[in-house]
Amino acid sequence: MSDGGIPGVRPTEHGAAPAQRVAEGGGQVKSAVRTVELLEFFAGRPGMHSLAAVQEAVGYPKSSLYMLLRTLVELGWVETDATGTRYGIGVRALLVGTSYIDGDEVVAAARPTLDRLSDDTTETIHLARLDGTSVVYLATRQSQHYLRPFTRVGRRLPAHSTSLGKALLATHSDEQVRKMLPETLARLTEHTTTDREKLIEELALIREQGYAVDREENTVGLRCFGVAIPYRTPARDAISCSVPVARLTPAHEQSIKDALFDARDRLTLATRHL
Known part of the structure; x- marks a missing residue:
């Protein structure tokens, strides 16, 4: 304890x-x-x-x-x-969790944007919310390259190991991040950043470039790109695109980033009243 x-x-x-x-x-x-x-x-x-x-x-x-x-x-x-x-x-826990998602205005507003982002990238798309030091997945669009069903809806993962979480942490100040996270962070893979100060250095770059990258830090073999949705400050929601490293070419990576920026702008407009 x-x-x-x-x-x-x-x-x-x-x-x-x-x-x-x-x-x-x-x-x-x-x-x-x-x-x-x-x-x-x-x-x-x-x-x-x-x-x-x-x-x-x-x-x-x-x-x-x-x-x-x-x-x-x-x-x-x-x-x-x-x-x-x-x-x-x-089962009653499932019913309550489903009602939360069904009644959430951001999830409802995001559906057309997530559908289009899925079509534009053909890859797995996620919408997640920051909750403490973790992100909780609210919606998923499956990759068009797989037949096996997969969803993270309702799953909770450490913010520091995901592109979604890092994009959201970057909307906080460095001092806020230091208060939120311990000095040593949990390691999920051999690529996970476990030093808080090193993560804070990365957050500065994320603020500058406008997107975050998960370089196999949560799942080996998978790279993810994420952007925060700035309908509030600090942001609490973000969207991401996940792609297997083996299929990620420089051209595909750039197209994913472009599609994410476009989705961010459209979703920002869709949530401006929230």
Whole structure:
């Protein structure tokens, strides 16, 4: 458990969970905080988990944890396996997540732009939002080069390892970034920048050129280009285009950048009232 946190509450894989950040403000209802923390635990760790594994992760007393889990199972927020001894995220969490995306004005305004960007590049397109030190994927357009379905919608990744995240971090000042990120950053691949000051140097270049690049820092073999949507300052949403390194030629890279700039301008106009 990190120093300074509330007892029994641990950060998620990619930084402090929203429930932990809220709880640190004080004046919160303990049972509500614990409920949200449990749901965030399951959301960040797919699959089924034993009571002992959950208890070790969140640190709650086993008896109260068991009663809370049983309540969430009865309400459909948590599911159990055939033995009734392992737990995972329930279908009601999906319904709430879907309603968030369906009701988001930026996602709705972005749909035509994402469709056109997908047609212009023929590559995988993402729309994501900055949440703390991570980005959460809100919409995806599949690459026209693959038949295998793939989506990151709802997935959470560290901002420092993605073009989307770096484009968004670049809209903050260096001092704001230093407050947001630890000195040593998580390594996802051998190419991930793990030094905060080195990342800050890269953010200066991103501000100058207007786009960010993920050079296999999140997934080996994949390069991504991202731009922030400046309908607010600092920006909270960005779009990206991902392409396998093996298929990336200088001409294709330039066409992707041009298409992203065009999409950014169109989406900026579409969200100017938000």
